[in-house]
Amino acid sequence: MQNRLLGKSGLALTEIGLGCWQLGGDFGPISEADSLAILDQAYQSGVRFYDTADVYGAGLSEQVLGKFYQQHNDICIATKVGRDASLFPGKYTKQGLQQGIESSLQRLGGDSIDLIQLHCIPYPVMQDGEVFTWLQDFKQQGLIQHYGASVESMDEAKLCLNDPQLTSLQLIINIFRQDALSEVLNLAEQKNVGVIARLPYASGLLSGAVTAQRTFADSDHRNYNQNGAAFHVGETFAGLPLEKALSLLEQLTALLPDNRSMAECTIRWLLDQPQITSVITGASKPQQINQNVTYAQQAPLSNELHTRLANFYQQHVSPWVRGNR
Numbered sequence: 612m613q614n615r616l617l618g619k620s621g622l623a624l625t626e627i628g629l630g631c632w633q634l635g636g637d638f639g640p641i642s643e644a645d646s647l648a649i650l651d652q653a654y655q656s657g658v659r660f661y662d663t664a665d666v667y668g669a670g671l672s673e674q675v676l677g678k679f680y681q682q683h684n685d686i687c688i689a690t691k692v693g694r695d696a697s698l699f700p701g702k703y704t705k706q707g708l709q710q711g712i713e714s715s716l717q718r719l720g721g722d723s724i725d726l727i728q729l730h731c732i733p734y735p736v737m738q739d740g741e742v743f744t745w746l747q748d749f750k751q752q753g754l755i756q757h758y759g760a761s762v763e764s765m766d767e768a769k770l771c772l773n774d775p776q777l778t779s780l781q782l783i784i785n786i787f788r789q790d791a792l793s794e795v796l797n798l799a800e801q802k803n804v805g806v807i808a809r810l811p812y813a814s815g816l817l818s819g820a821v822t823a824q825r826t827f828a829d830s831d832h833r834n835y836n837q838n839g840a841a842f843h844v845g846e847t848f849a850g851l852p853l854e855k856a857l858s859l860l861e862q863l864t865a866l867l868p869d870n871r872s873m874a875e876c877t878i879r880w881l882l883d884q885p886q887i888t889s890v891i892t893g894a895s896k897p898q899q900i901n902q903n904v905t906y907a908q909q910a911p912l913s914n915e916l917h918t919r920l921a922n923f924y925q926q927h928v929s930p931w932v933r934g935n936r
């Protein structure tokens with residue numbers, strides 16, 4: 612697997628990372644054995660970058676990742692802070708943030724957090740800027756090695772890019788959410804900030820996992836957050852109404868070459884953007900990781916196909932995307 616440098620951090624991340632939200636049970640119940648099998652397969656497939664958050668399963672995702680890390684300490688772990696009820700939405704203090712990060716470190720193990728990301732914290736808190744000075748202090752103390760931000764909107768991304776020590780931005784980017792390409796990627800590159808692409812498959816729509824017949828477990832966010840009732844509307848299915856998204860998928864399929872699957876085109880489309888450091892695909896089954904790594908190794912899409920997909924997004928998809936852009 613190829614590595615890419617994460618901005619100015621010096622960290623080399625694998626092009627495919629593993630998103631570990633599902634290990635907290637937000638894609639349906641999951642046993643520890645199944646979680647460890649997913650982590651193990653990712654490692655066997657060459658994945659060395661793992662993304663999680665303190666709130667995924669109220670610490671469960673970090674806990675199981677911590678267990679895995681004990682045997683595989685050559686991996687890079689990014690976690691997130693700022694959505695726990697002790698902080699969100701309006702109780703941010705330096706002490707509270709530090710406690711949150713220390714709790715993550717306890718669950719993950721090791722001496723310090725490789726990369727901590729602010730987890731979709733409110734815009735006014737970012738604008739105030741104090742939170743970035745706290746992170747700088749934590750870095751100096753050695754509690755964290757690097758910090759970045761996971762954000763919802765392009766405005767939030769641009770605001771975070773004003774911080775000179777920011778290492779990374781985590782953004783929703785996929786064929787159904789292309790705004791970052793024109794609005795943020797070049798700016799991030801100029802500031803030497805790495806980009807981590809989340810929701811590459813738009814929660815499984817672009818991988819073919821979600822069809823009109825598909826049903827979801829009660830605790831799967833694709834069941835209870837389709838319209839953003841539980842958290843951001845832009846997150847589940849990348850902010851598209853499911854029925855509309857399924858009809859857009861049919862249109863999209865017709866644009867792709869016969870010899871390349873939608874899932875392969877999705878991963879290649881992302882990795883064809885040189886500003887993207889790592890694509891963090893979720894996976895509910897070990898074999899999905901193998902496939903995702905294989906897709907990453909295929910040839911780039913043609914310029915002509917990129918243009919077709921950009922036009923498709925502007926004309927047909929963009930008007931339907933809900934939530935902050």
Ligand SMILES: NC(=O)c1ccc[n+]([C@@H]2O[C@H](COP(=O)([O-])OP(=O)(O)OC[C@H]3O[C@@H](n4cnc5c(N)ncnc54)[C@H](OP(=O)(O)O)[C@@H]3O)[C@@H](O)[C@H]2O)c1
Pocket residue numbers: 629630631632633638662663691730731761762781809810811812813814815816818819820821846874891892893894895896898899900902903
């Ligand atoms: N606010 C934030 O910071 C934030 C928010 C959301 C996510 N994230 C991060 O981004 C990561 C990825 O997000 P995500 O898992 O929601 O979205 P995703 O990667 O777009 O979708 C994951 C789903 O795609 C399907 N899939 C993956 N590989 C496949 C393959 N090879 N073939 C067929 N289907 C495949 C699986 O669906 P099935 O389960 O149906 O098999 C899987 O659960 C998360 O784990 C988390 O680390 C961060």
